[in-house]
Amino acid sequence: MFKEERTESMFDWSMLGDISEGRPNLGPTMNVAVYRLMQFTLRDVLIRDYGVEAAEHILYSAGEEAGRHLYRNVITKKDDLTEFIGELQQVLKDLSIGILRVEAADLKALTFTLTVAEDLDCSGLPICGEEICKYDEGFIQGLLSEHTGRNFLVREIDCWCSGDRVCRFDVKPAA
């Protein structure tokens, strides 16, 4: 039997398919609960079968891949960091991912405090004392890294799940 084993990521934007051809009646959008159903069952099984640390690594890595591919395929303003972030805010809103705000930025040091309100992944979830948005952390790392050519440490410091109303991310260049 053919197995899809690989040691390097093979994801390509074309794997998302031709949605307008494939879903002429249902269209490109669906219920947020369905997205969360997949995400949280996947997260649950990953933690159960591989442990928290490995599960978080997998989710972060997948988010990072997603951020890199979104940058390459959707973002058009690639010459200037401020213009890129402006476009990113619009893209995240248009795709109903969340409302991105830059709370603090040091463009020289490349340190940021970013917030995402109405976050697709966690907004409205029960409070559990965890910052669960590992996928989002990776997503932000992938986007910023693809733009700057640098690697970043992205850490969620507040989350709906830890009792805040927004997800807040601390971003700084990786050593």
Ligand SMILES: [Zn+2]
């Ligand atoms: Zn969160």
